[in-house]
Amino acid sequence: MLKEDFVIQSNIRRMLIRTSIDCSRIDFGTVKGVVYIRGIFQISNPPADGDEVKTVHLTIHALYSLEKKVKSIPGVVDVNFQFFNWRKERGHWVPVDVREKEGEDENKPESNL
Amino acid sequence: MRTSRNLIYKRILGEVEKEVQLHPNYADLQNQFALLLMVKGEMEKARDHFLEALRLNPKYREAILNLGFLYLEMRRWKEAEEIFLPEAKQYPKDGFIHHVLGILYLRAGKQKEAAAQIYKSIRYHPFYRDYYKKKGVWRKGMIHLDQKAERALKEIHLNFHYAQFQNFIGLYLAQKGKFTQAIHELRKAARLKPDEFIFHANLGTVHTYRGAYLKAIQEFQKALKIDPCYGMGYANLSYVYGLMCRTREALRCMKKAVRMSPQHADLHYNLALLYSDRKRYEEAAFELKRALRINPNYLFARINLGVLYEDQKRWKEARREYRKILQITPDDEHIRKRLERIS
Numbered sequence: 001m002l003k004e005d006f007v008i009q010s011n012i013r014r015m016l017i018r019t020s021i022d023c024s025r026i027d028f029g030t031v032k033g034v035v036y037i038r039g040i041f042q043i044s045n046p047p048a049d050g051d052e053v054k055t056v057h058l059t060i061h062a063l064y065s066l067e068k069k070v071k072s073i074p075g076v077v078d079v080n081f082q083f084f085n086w087r088k089e090r091g092h093w094v095p096v097d098v099r100e101k102e103g104e105d106e107n108k109p110e111s112n113l
Numbered sequence: 114m115r116t117s118r119n120l121i122y123k124r125i126l127g128e129v130e131k132e133v134q135l136h137p138n139y140a141d142l143q144n145q146f147a148l149l150l151m152v153k154g155e156m157e158k159a160r161d162h163f164l165e166a167l168r169l170n171p172k173y174r175e176a177i178l179n180l181g182f183l184y185l186e187m188r189r190w191k192e193a194e195e196i197f198l199p200e201a202k203q204y205p206k207d208g209f210i211h212h213v214l215g216i217l218y219l220r221a222g223k224q225k226e227a228a229a230q231i232y233k234s235i236r237y238h239p240f241y242r243d244y245y246k247k248k249g250v251w252r253k254g255m256i257h258l259d260q261k262a263e264r265a266l267k268e269i270h271l272n273f274h275y276a277q278f279q280n281f282i283g284l285y286l287a288q289k290g291k292f293t294q295a296i297h298e299l300r301k302a303a304r305l306k307p308d309e310f311i312f313h314a315n316l317g318t319v320h321t322y323r324g325a326y327l328k329a330i331q332e333f334q335k336a337l338k339i340d341p342c343y344g345m346g347y348a349n350l351s352y353v354y355g356l357m358c359r360t361r362e363a364l365r366c367m368k369k370a371v372r373m374s375p376q377h378a379d380l381h382y383n384l385a386l387l388y389s390d391r392k393r394y395e396e397a398a399f400e401l402k403r404a405l406r407i408n409p410n411y412l413f414a415r416i417n418l419g420v421l422y423e424d425q426k427r428w429k430e431a432r433r434e435y436r437k438i439l440q441i442t443p444d445d446e447h448i449r450k451r452l453e454r455i456s
Contacts, residue, residue, distance in 0.1 A: 004390035006363060006383060010355030018290070018322055029413025030386065031420050034447060036413055044288075080447055 003075020005030040011073045012037075019069070020044050020062055033077035035070055041083040056095065059086070063093045121294075125149065125285055133162075140170035145281055148179055152278045156187050175277070181213070182274045190221040201230075208238025209308070213273070216266055219258065228256045240308040276305035280312055283319070292323045310339040314346055321353055329353045344374030351383070363387060371400075378407040382414050394421055412441055416448065428455050 009030045016023050026039040043062050047054045063086060070079045081088065087096050126149045133139075133146045147162035163180040166173055181196035194217060201210045211234035218227035234241040235251055245251035250262045283298035296319050303312040317332035333350040337343055347370035354363035364387045371380045381404035388397035398421050404414040419434030435452040438445060 004358075004360055004386075006355050006360060006386040006390055007358055009383065009386055010352045010363075013352060014321060014356060027413070029382070029416060031413075031417050036416065038412065038442075078447075080445070082442055082445070 003033070003073075005032065008033065008035065008073055008075050012070065015069050015073070016066075019066060020058075021066065033075050035073075035076055035079045036082065037066075037070070037079065038082040039084065041086050059095075060093050122149070122152075122282070125282060126153065137165075138169060140166040140173050140176065143169065144173065144176040144179060147176075147183075148274065148278055148281060151179070151183055151186070151274060156183060159183055160187075179274060179277065185213075185217055185220070186274075188220070190217060193217050194221075201233075206237045208234040208236075208241050209273075211237065212241055219263055219266060224258055228258060231256055231258075238308065272305040276302040276309065276312065278302075279305065280315060284315060287315075287319045287322065292319055295319050296323075308339055310336040310343055310346070313339070314343070314349065317346075317349060317353075321349070321356070326353050326357050342373055344370045344372075344377070344380070346370075347373060348377075348380055348383070351387075360387060360390060364391070375403075376407065378404040378411050378414065381407070382411065382417070385414070385417060389417065389421060394425055397421055410441065412438060419448070419451070423451065423455060431455055 009028070012028055012030070012035060016026065016028070020043050022042040022044040026037060026041065028035065028037045030036070041059070041063065043055070043059050046058070067079060067081075070076060083096075085096050086093055088094075126146075129142065129146050129149060133142050136142055143162045143166035147159040147166065150156075150159035150162065160180070160183055163176050163183060166176040167180065170176070177196060177200070181193050181200075184190075184193035184196065194214075197210055197214050197217060201207070201214055204210060211230045215227045215230035215234060218224070218230060231241075231245060231250065235245055235256075242251060245256075248262055248266060249259075250257060250266065279298045279302035283295045283302060285295075286292075286298060287295035296316065299312060299316045299319060303309070303316060306312065313332045313336035317329045317336060320326070320329035320332060330350060330353055333346050333353065337346045337350070340346070347366045351363045351366035351370060354360065354366060364384075367380065367384045367387055371377075371384050374380055381400045385397040385400035385404065388394070388400060398418060401414045401418040401421065404411050405418070408414075415434050415438050419431050419438065422428075422431035422434060432452060432455060435448050435455075438448045439452065442448070
């Protein structure tokens with residue numbers, strides 16, 4: 001039997017808070033087991049030395065980890081990421097120029113964490 | 114100060130100081146930094162940062178109260194009174210503020226005013242009636258401020274800012290994923306000021322992160338006993354029941370959360386999910402529409418509403434919602450496919 005959307009939603013909320021993701025600019029929803037995650041994706045603990053390469057590496061790692069964790073929640077049938085600053089292309093996460101997409105963020109509701 | 118010897122507090126102080134330097138215009142950071150300085154005993158520096166927090170956000174109540182306690186600690190009675198008296202006027206039924214004013218007057222040697230404020234705190238909050246009874250101040254319906262009682266009461270105001278401090282440390286540790294240590298600190302806060310609902314609510318949240326759901330429920334229930342109008346407390350309780358797959362209780366709590374905080378679009382959305390899971394589609398659609406009235410750009414509420422219409426074979430309404438979604442997110446393949454299927 002499929003897990004209920006509210007149960008999935010509660011699990012995602014808890015999972016997001018427990019990860020190293022800055023949740024303040026992320027929003028999510030669940031429809032019939034399909035999870036939508038949207039917003040600006042950032043890690044909450046970037047390297048103290050400000051090394052950009054390291055930050056990108058850690059962010060990519062966090063993205064794959066998030067994907068894996070969401071998919072492992074019982075009842076989740078699919079995940080739809082709609083990040084303004086990261087996009088998945090041919091199975092790989094790539095950064096997107098935020099300036100060209102940030103205007104779209106005006107549609108983001110308050111964070112539901 | 115004994116806490117400054119503690120390595121963890123020193124580290125947190127250092128980290129918060131760095132954050133304040135990076136983001137000097139964040140009132141909450143200024144307030145947190147000032148609180149840490151206050152506990153460390155750097156009163157003048159703490160005062161500057163509380164004042165900075167209030168310059169950035171003049172209505173920041175926590176910073177206002179913290180500054181009041183700082184003045185109390187610095188024995189600057191007049192400045193403390195200037196903070197707490199308007200608070201008492203604004204929140205005349207806040208027993209704690211009257212309690213603090215009572216202590217302030219007592220320390221300033223104004224017995225008559227102190228008795229009047231203590232009487233008000235007893236009148237407005239049952240916690241203080243028991244408290245003053247225990248301290249021997251409230252006996253046979255009368256206030257007795259003898260020397261022994263005065264001594265017992267004089268230091269009690271310190272509990273407030275120590276509790277705030279422990280609460281802050283607890284939340285900080287929780288953010289770092291150190292849940293066991295966080296709970297330890299939050300428990301201290303709740304012990305210092307047991308009538309503060311937010312400490313129990315924070316404990317409930319951290320227990321939830323840890324997966325200790327029964328303990329989380331207990332703490333949220335304590336918070337709600339103190340403040341039955343705390344809408345987010347019911348919402349958090351509902352999420353815990355959700356994690357336990359106890360959706361009947363989750364629905365009951367989320368309904369209360371929505372009743373208490375009807376302005377939160379997200380709560381309507383979650384209530385809609387609970388109705389939808391129980392196939393109560395009309396009620397689900399009603400809640401989604403309420404969420405969209407509050408926030409017309411609430412994308413997920415619109416997706417759920419579109420799917421709900423589709424399930425009910427209300428094709429026209431479903432198409433309308435899907436088109437609106439695609440205006441916001443033209444790349445959404447799921448929604449595009451759904452729209453194509455029913456077009």
